[in-house]
Every structure is written in C-alpha cells, then in structure tokens.
Amino acid sequence: MELTTFTEKDFDQLIGWINSPELNYLWGGPSYKFPLTRRQITRHCRQREVSPFLFQVNGENIGFVELYRISPQHYRICRVFISDDYRGQGLSKQMLMLLSDKARTEFGCLLLSLAVFGHNQIARRSYESLGFKVTAIEKGTRSYGGEMWDLVRMEKWLTESYSV
Template structure:
C-alpha cells in the first residue's frame, strides 16, 4: 500500500469514481461542478497550497485525498475518497496513517483538520479512530437538493501519539 502524488494520468479514474451529483457534492463540496472533468481537476490542483495524492493497494488505485496548507504548521485533509471495491476493508485508515506521517515528516505540520458531513458516519468513525475530534458543528451552511447537510469540523494535534 502506497501513497503517491496524483498526476494527470489519474484524472480519468477520479472522474469515473465521482459518478453522481450527490457523490460529487459529498466529496468536493461546492468546489466542483458535476460532472467532474479534467479541466476542473487541473485548475484545482494548480493551486500551490493543494497537494493531491492517490493511494494504491497491490498496484491498483484505491483512494484519493488532498493535503491543503491553511497556515504555517496547519494542514487540512480534503476531498477524501475510497473507490467502491476497497470500502469496508480499513483502506481509509491506512491511507490516513500515511497522510499523517507525510504531513509530519515532509510538511512539518503540527496540526491537521478536516470537515465531514455528519451523515457520513463511516468516515466520521474512521477519523475518530485516528484521533480526530469534533471541534464544531455547522448547520445551515451546506445543502443539497434543498436538504441541509450538517458539517462537522474535526482536528488532530500531531504532537500526540498516533
């Protein structure tokens, strides 16, 4: 299992994974329009504070995640996705473990944060198992097809043990 830089050759795979408007919104929030396309991905990944990664299992692409610098020493994990064939196998935990190690060693981060929709209970449980704690609950800020989606903000200090 390996985390590697996301490249243009990965765009089509990510586009195929994000196959509905609801999934697009859950994955990318208001950042991307559906259907996702190479131009949107290219524009997004061109931002100097966005570092996208692919996670591979036995040589097969299994997941995607980004580290985004929000301030010195603080990174945010964004747009996490695990491909359907790899869900329910602990792949997200392994991917996150490698992201956390990378954030500490390569980017010298001392804190990580993320946001997750409250109804995404599997993701929330995964993040909590890795030491992330809910720091705020925001309602009325995000909605999909007229339904309000509650957003949880979570953080993890990298000074503590993993």
C-alpha cells in the first residue's frame, strides 16, 4: 500500500470513477461540475495549495485523496475516494493513515482538518476511528437535489504516527 503523486496520466481513471452527479458532489463539493473533465482537474490541481495523491494496493490504483495547505502546519484532507470494487474493506482508513503520516513527515503538518457531509455516517465514523474530533456542524449550508445538507467539520492534531 502506498500513496503516489497524482499526475495528468491519471486523470482519465479519476474521471471514470466519478460517474454520477451525486457522487461528483459528494466527492468534489462545489469545486467540480459533473461531468468531471480534464480541464477542471488541471485547473484545480495547479493550485499551489493542492497536493493530490493516488492510493495503490499491489500496484493497482484504487483511490484518490488530496491535501490542501491552509497554513504551513495546517492541512485539510479533501476529496477522499475509494473505487467501488474496494469499498467496505477498511482501505480508506489505511489510505488516510498513510496520508496522515505523509502530512506530518513530508509536509510538517501538525493539524489535519476535514469536512464531511452530515449524512455520510460511514465516512464520519471512519474519521472518528482515526482520532478526528468534530469541531463544528454547519446546518443546511450545502444543497444537492433540492435537499439541504449539513457539513461536519473535524480535526486532529498529529502527535503520533501510524504503522500500516
């Protein structure tokens, strides 16, 4: 298991994974419009604050995750995704453990934060199991398909390392 740098040669695979308007919004929030395009990905990933990664297991790309620099020691985890064939196996947790280690050791991160939609209980439980704590709940601040979605903000201080 490893995280590798996401590059232009990987764009088509990501586009294939994000295959519905709802999944696009769950994954990318308002930053991306469906259908996902190479142009949107290029524009987003060119931002200096964005560090995108692919998650590989046995040499196969199975997930995507991003670090977004808030300040020199604070990064936000964004756009967490595990491909359909690998969901339900605890691999997102493994990916996030690798990302936490990378954030701390390679980026000098002390504080990791993230936001998750309130109804995404599976993701929220996964983040909580990794030590993330809820810091705020923004009620009805996002909308999709005529529904208002809560946004749960979470964070974790990186004072320990993980072994995968």
